[in-house]
Amino acid sequence: MVMPGTFSLVLHAHMPYVKKQGRWPHGEEWLYEVMADTYIPLLDTLNQLVNDGVMPKITISISPVLLEQLADAYIKEMFEEYLKERIDLAEGDVKRFQRKKEYQKLAQFYVDHYTNILESFRRYNRDLPGAFRELQDMGAIEVLTSAATHAYLPLLLNDEWVYFQIKVGVETYRKFFKRRPRGIWIPEMAYRPRGHWKGPLGEEKSRRGIEEILEDLGLEFFFVDAHAIEGRRIRTLFSGGETVENDPNWIPRGSVYNSYKVKGSSIVVIGRNMETSLQVWSRDVGYPGDPWYREFHKIDNVSGMHYWRVTSKEIPLEGKKVYNPEMAMERVRVHAEHFSNLIRNLLRDKDESSIIMSPYDAELFGHWWFEGIKWIELVIRRLHDDDIVTLRTVSEYIDAYPPIDEIDLPESSWGYGGKHMTWWNxxxxxxxxxxxxxxxxxxxxxxxxxxxxxxxxxxxxxxxxxxxxxxxxxxxxxxxxxxxxxxxxxxxxxxxxxxxxxxxxxxxxxxxxxxxxxxxxxxxxxxxxxxxxxx
The missing domain is CATH 1.20.1430.10 (Families 57/38 glycoside transferase, middle domain)
Known part of the structure; x- marks a missing residue:
């Protein structure tokens, strides 16, 4: 008899502080877009799953600075205005496209879409953090914290400010969720061990390991990218599409299918599973590049609506064909089945203590990949009550299978080159x-x-x-x-x-x-x- 291993879908939700710091193209609309495209559709989907008797068991990290903005009275008012504006623009397109029935149908689709988002926002009493808290309190999801404003922790000059960032993050989490967080998403999966440190401006000093500060603040686990654990045995593809550099520190230390205690501490670490991540992140083979999915980069020059599909990655924007939501949903079903089978196949020969931890930026789903929220729903439905896979939050997995082995982690991140180059250049x-x-x-x-x-x-x-x-x-x-x-x-x-x-x-x-x-x-x-x- 095959004993089921664990699949943990981990989403990281974050937006920088944009309140009263510009509107468009840079500023508040970044936040309003992902509230409408990602956070509210995700809440709707999670609640629908629960109502259908399917506990999603996803783990979601919400950055403290994002929580604060979602709860801000000004942001709530302006978000409602944003939705009303989108509805008006889509209604204008319905009239404008009288002689272009394909476009008119899509315009009405957007009228209905944004109307539903507004109704959901009000149904949640305009309190999105509270809606996530309810799901956590019923055991449907787990919510993690992060550093207060998503600071790049390994490059901060003083350990005091690393502590400060995480301390503010922990206390802000407690404010919204009425409990202490067990885990943390360290921003950019950026880790630094104890030892000698040299910074961007030539500063040198002895530093504490990130895990020591997490331990001081009562946290229990965090995540790193695959190469920090599996070294150069794998070809690691990052969110930007670059392979790791040939770093002698990246030697095989363990497996991403296991959890470990960071050497000398009680803090647990789990590595990103790359086989599953590539199916979504990769610009070459990832699902979002399917020809039938909605094209993110081309928008209508009057209303700003998206009326086109990917068509082909080789075709310039002016050659994109009209989006077809029904065909896109057919592809979602195919890709959800493919991903579910991938999870099953990867766990089939593993023991019951194995885990596939698949982490993604939450905003990829719904915002960048319009159909992504529906894909999440179908994956969860397919893996629910599976005989090879058990859906668990990360804390549930650690409670069921506490790590035995220790691991000595190298400095790393999930950015360009696997270290700090994206932020230090x-x-x-x-x-x-x-x-x-x-x-x-x-x-x-x-x-x-x-x-x-x-x-x-x-x-x-x-x-x-x-x-x-x-x-x-x-x-x-x-x-x-x-x-x-x-x-x-x-x-x-x-x-x-x-x-x-x-x-x-x-x-x-x-x-x-x-x-x-x-x-x-x-x-x-x-x-x-x-x-x-x-x-």
């Missing part, structure tokens, strides 16, 4: 100079918050600016050239605001402008103050 050195300067100055504020209570508001706001400055998104957007000007504007703004607040504290001066306090409102004052006093 010639284009990002100015960012790190300013971030490091802010880190050094911020350490002074520990003394001032104890003895200059009249400036507590300024101190807390300065730390809020530091947190936003530390977001890994700015370096990523610069390196990938997706929005370099916006990223540079953002990190310079938050660095400047930090300096203004810092000097006001040091020199005991007042700040005349209130913009900094009204625009950057993420995280509770008490959470920030408590985290500062604990480092």
């Amino acid at each position: 010639d284009k990002t050195l100015d960012y790190w100079r300013k971030e490091y300067d802010a880190e050094k100055k911020a350490l002074d504020l520990r003394t001032y918050i104890r003895y200059k209570n009249g400036k507590k508001r300024y101190i807390v706001q300065a730390l809020r600016e530091l947190l936003i400055l530390q977001s890994s998104d700015w370096a990523f957007l610069i390196f990938t050239n997706q929005a370099p000007d916006y990223a540079e504007e953002r990190y310079n703004k938050h660095y400047s605001r930090f300096l203004q607040l810092y000097l006001a504290v040091i020199d005991n001066k007042e700040i005349s402008s209130n913009d900094v306090f009204s625009e950057d409102t993420v995280f509770d004052n008490e959470v920030i103050e408590d985290a500062l006093l604990s480092i």
Whole structure:
């Protein structure tokens, strides 16, 4: 008799802080798009599964900065306005396409789609964190935390700010989910072990391992990319499509089908399963590139709706054919069956303590890959009550099969080249100079918050600016050239605001402008103050 192994689908939901920081093409609409395309459709799907007697058992990490924005009154109001605007635009297309019936049918499809999203948002009382909490409380899903603003932890200058980022993340999680998180998604799967460290600007010092700080804060597990465990035995393809460099530190240390304790600690680590990840991530063989799926990059120049399908990766945008939702759903069924069989085949010859942990950015599903949420639903339905596969959250798997063996992990990430190149390169050195300067100055504020209570508001706001400055998104957007000007504007703004607040504290001066306090409102004052006093 075959004993079933474990499949854990892990989604990581994150958006940088965009409140009142631009609207389109860069800014708040990034958040509104993924709320409409990913988060609400995912909640609808998970609840439908539960109503049908199918417990999804997915694990989802929601970054603390995203949680705060989803709960923000201003963001909620503006999101409703965004949905109403989309409905109006789609209704305008219904009239505009009177003589183009294929397009008119799609326009009505979008009217119905955005109307349903608005109705769902209101059904959840406009409280998306609360909707995820309900699913966790009933045992349908597990929610993990992350670093407060998704900082790239291995490259932060001081361990105190690594602790600070994770501490704020843990306490923000407790605020929304009324429990402590068991696991964490370390941003970009970026890990650094204990030992000698050399930073982007030539700094050298002895550093704590990331797992030591996780242990201090009561966390139990995290994830790394496959090469950190399996070394060069596999051809690793990253989200950007690049293979790992020939690094002698990447020797085979274990298997991604097992969990391990990080050497010298109680922290559990599990590696990304690449065979399953490639089926979704790969630009060459991944499902989202199917000719029948909706084309993300081509939009209508009047309404901004997507009316075309991939057609072929070799065809330029002007040659794309009209999207057909019915045919796309047929391909979803085929791909869900293919993926489910892949999971079965991979686990068929493994023992019952084996796990396939398949992690993805949540926004890939529904937003980038429009049909992806439906694919998740069908995969879960096919693997529910399977005789070879057991669906489990990551904590359920660790509880069932606690790791025995230890592993000595190398420095790694899931970025370009497998290390830090995406965030540490010639284009990002100015960012790190300013971030490091802010880190050094911020350490002074520990003394001032104890003895200059009249400036507590300024101190807390300065730390809020530091947190936003530390977001890994700015370096990523610069390196990938997706929005370099916006990223540079953002990190310079938050660095400047930090300096203004810092000097006001040091020199005991007042700040005349209130913009900094009204625009950057993420995280509770008490959470920030408590985290500062604990480092």
